[in-house]
Amino acid sequence: MGRVSGGVIGADAGAASGATGGSVKSELVARSNRLGSDPRITNYAGGNTSAKGVETDPVTGEPVELLWVKGSGGDLGTLTESGLAVLRLDRLRALTGVYPGVDREDEMVAAFDYCLHGKGGAAPSIDTAMHGLVDAAHVDHLHPDAGIAFATATDGPALTAAAFGGRVAWVPWRRPGFQLGLDIAAIKAANPDAVGCILGGHGITAWGDTSDEAEERSRWIIDTAEAYLAEHGSAEPFGPARDGFGALPEAERHAKAAALAATIRGLASHDKPMVGHFADADVVLDFLAGAKAPALAALGTSCPDHFLRTKVKPLLLDLPADASIEDSIARLKELHEAYRADYSAYYDAHATPESPAMRGADPAIVLVPGVGMFSYGANKQTARVAGEFYVNAINVMRGAESVSTYTPIDDGEKFRIEYWALEEAKLQRMPKPKTHQGRVAFVTGAASGIGKAIATRLAAEGACVVVADLDLEKARAAAAELGGTDVAIGVAANVADAAGVQAAIDQTLLAFGGIDLVVNNAGLSLSKPLLETTEKDWDLQHDVMAKGSFLVSKAAAKALIEQGMGGDVIYISSKNSVFAGPNNIAYSATKADQAHQVRLLAVELGEHGIRVNGINPDGVVRGSGIFASGWGANRAATYGVAEEDLGQFYANRTILKREVVPENVADAVFVLTGPELSRTTGLHIPVDSGVAAAFLR
Template sequence: MTNQAVRDLLERSNRLGADPRNTNYAGGNTSAKGTAADPVTGEPVDLLWVKGSGGDLGTLTENGLAVLRLDRLRALTRTYPGVEREDQMVAAFDYCLHGKNAAAPSIDTAMHGLVDVAHVDHLHPDSGIAIATAADGPALTEEIFGDRVLWVPWRRPGFQLGLDIAAAQKANPQAIGVILGGHGITAWGATSEECERNSVEIIERAANYLSKNGKAQPFGAPRTASLPEEARKARAAALFPVLRGLVSTDRVHIGHYTDSDVVLDFVNSERVHELAGKGTSCPDHFLRTKVKPMVLDTAPDAPLDEVVARARELHAAYREDYRAYYDRHATAASPAIRGADPAIVLAPGVGMFSFGANKQTARVAGEFYVNAINVMRGAESVSTYAPIDEAEKFRIEYWALEEAKLQRLPEPKPLATRIAYVTGGGSGIGRAIALRLAAEGACVVVADRDAEAAQRTADEIGGSAVTADVTNADAIRKSLREAVLTYGGVDLVVNNAGLSISKPLLETTEQDWDLQHDVMAKGSFLVSREAARVLLAQGLGGDIVYISSKNAVFAGPNNVAYGAAKADQAHQVRLLAAELGPHGVRVNGINPDGVVRGSGIFASGWGAQRAAVYGVPEERLGEYYAQRTLLKREVLPEHVANAVFALTGGDLTHTTGLHIPVDAGVAAAFLR
């Protein structure tokens, strides 16, 4: 049965974490102290429940809490070796654990355990950090709060900071919390309700002060006008693959695009270069956004080739500057440089591009930079934005404890950081391919002319859906633009959309011929052409996979239009492999036998037509196909999806222009 203190803690945490005014995603931590029975002796023992390392307050559950014995935690003050060796205390927390913990204690555990109040909240609200990063933060804290909230100068999170806060609280029993210089806020209360009330009071009083006393244009006058929305999206879509390629110099990233009013107000301002150059302050911010962003300095409507050329120059300068920053502060004990590419790129008149190891990380990096913008606005509106100095930022970014946390991350899946675009992904083979690629870590864009089917598949895999008729060049352009704006580019394209009409030559109409060639031959060409523009702009190589058919080489009866269209697709594979190979783009094909179960094509009438040709009941067509193969096995959508992964999963790095049969062995379709 869950302890009442824990229930209250979780409810408070979820309420606070659900409101972005209180704290950023995965930022801050909360705690409660109480009594529970020792599982061995049955005797009551005083405990601390505190949000563990990682996780998010808004979704915190009991499994996300670390539970520690208070007597043992507080006994560490007697063995504390001093600030120069305080990192050792994190390992000591493990010896204070109680029961079977679901979460590891975080660096902030001391803050919660040493403050002698039952409930403690440590949060990162924009309003609070604005005061914490103001040049005259101590004076502002006194003016806003009097003696109810105290100022604690910047100190890196750790055991000593916990001692500092505990000492401040003990010496000032009237206080409800503290402003932590350069960092955030900490509040406390005798009950969970009082603690939450005090946290909200600090946040709201800071926000109200900034609103009432702040100057109107803390970023200065607008210097750049935003492009109109449609032109803005078009320019973002054109820039995004280029930027993604640049920031993937050290390791490949997924992107996120934001053109909210908050972002545009900042990037269009006359002080954007000055303030962005100061970097972010709160450790939670710059650990996700790098210490500062890359800022484009070209007009938003300048010719694209000029903007791209300038972006390349600025990126080279950013990498050189970041390397110099690392070299200035690194010691023999510092972890190796983790990559010199920016995580945030600001484009005046266009918006913000944020990057990360996956879509969530990229999105969260952007959200954190919005937090940083809000902090800069608040600090500059009543004072001067004065973030912690560069050396302290480096100590946080290349902290041994932070490095250890990174090393504990699970190994990425084979297709992590790859963006897949699958046509005909709403059903059948396309759906199976989308599911497999997503399971292997890819960000998947499901393209289908049936919008509802595409959305169903996308919802199933946590991807995105676009509506696209592959016979329409404009529809393809729009759907790929949407994919780019969602993830930053495209790496893996699967030409799967298809249909079939089975008729003898003399009964095949011109319309039958045109329809099948429009969908498969022309459709694949249109998709590959538009996708190649993105692939080449990125400069990261990539894959194009054609789902062709054994009918591309096997001459079956009553099948002239379908077989000819598939043969066209098969030769496109060879042609594009030759043309795109110098750019690192591999083009391969897959030749399945008839996939009956789960196939949209067979369900739409093709199955009945082929069954009639072979003189078998439609419900036994799959069995018929299986019996004519060498392996006597039926081909299913999942088998085709397996082949797509085999081609793109990282092992066949030197294979292009290949067709893989997935037909259980049809001798007449053997490639020669």
């Protein structure tokens, strides 16, 4: 091979400098971001790009040829220079002399460590050989739906020749690795007019002498594939629509999805808790309506990036769209048992003594005709991306079936990828999950004060959080502060309205697949003596706190029980539930009602593994919506202190003489719902800095 400078094969390496490498890297990152941000071109975290160039070796002062390539686990759309692996090309190419063959393929990944330049940047991926061994300055490996449609078509080689002529070569399926890099390098050398290749069962690879040329060729391959499928594809690639399996009206399918969500999440979490995502895009609904859907779903996905996220195939409900909720649930449970048995048989058929243990036999994708797709993962982002990958798979099946027959790689090859030692090592390197990862929390009154502090703490501990509040805009704003919609959403919730509460719980089920943790925090207070307390005052406070907590707990408990995963219900009660303070009969009475709901529900829901506990705060002035709305002024007047001194007044009357803030209450919620108190239910925890008169007896 010629020497490399500024990313161009054959240039004079002696003229290179450190700045040359900098320009190559910046061009590579920019190209990667453009390609990775277009879902037509590649899926999230899929594919990789590279560039070759020259920098000065700081040890010898001589120019050294380097390869910059997207590192393992990175995403093209968000790639930065820190996500690039950096290797010396002379050492990488020298590995061809020690390559022990396909049977010892995995050893080559460890060998890449001996090719790193300096600190090496990100960890090299299994595709590094493809980029380093191909005789081109810039290489793109991508997973476009149209390209994979060719790659998974029975007539893939003939279709490639027909669509691209001699400009795109066909590479038979081979598991990613060093040998695949050798294969592509040899095919490129044998086809000098080729600008890229279709990798059987996998994706595409393109190359160029400049970054712009590589990108242009990648896009040309994808555009040409799409145009060929559009011109030559059949009108009904999924077969004629099945009677009764078409999409339900939007409101009806969302209602059915919410009614099924808890059951399906429980099934998908048989081995370990999962977070869910629901999608009802037209592409999904059209696929489920087609006559070929059952057969195609059973074939599973093909591209390694797809089935590592979606499992080898989905669970498909075999009932029409108008099947009742009861019939659908019963059938889903039957199909789940069959799915687990089938997956276990798949594992047993292909596992060797060296294979990692089975990671779980539950489906990651559940398809419901007329309704949509439920996808699952360890967190919301993983669940959402799994669904996106299955949409990619649907598009691949559509393309392949429109011009040929969809033929994915066989189960043996899928197993070799899914239970690859390298894949297992990648999973083992993942950080330990936080205490609340995989849990879905619903917090009322969470746009401010104690509720906001609780939502913030739970999100920080890994939970998905629904910020429920009477004010929708404030709820959404508070949720946005916690992160994107993979972390938190805001919903409107008038807790005194049963229909509104159910709608908020349904939104929770559709957003995150289920519910695990409920915090009854919404409240208000009017400080008045008995003779000034009106019936309206009494009803308002009881409607929001006593009735509101009852309605929220009832709606959530239905989902928690159906889910079968246990859960937590927390009541933010008050010191006033056990201590008679002056001039607040309505507030204190309703707090006592809440406190007793804790005891009653702890007994009733315990058989379902649902724990119910309470927290009794006192004197939480800072950040409190209740105190800011007039309660603070009234209490200050009652005690004869300035309103701005009220927090310190409450602190001075306690044993610890320390002010209570919203974060202290959030800490108590964290402890009560974490793993340390898993055998605790029916408990009330005071968070009041010590008020002796309110000690629980």
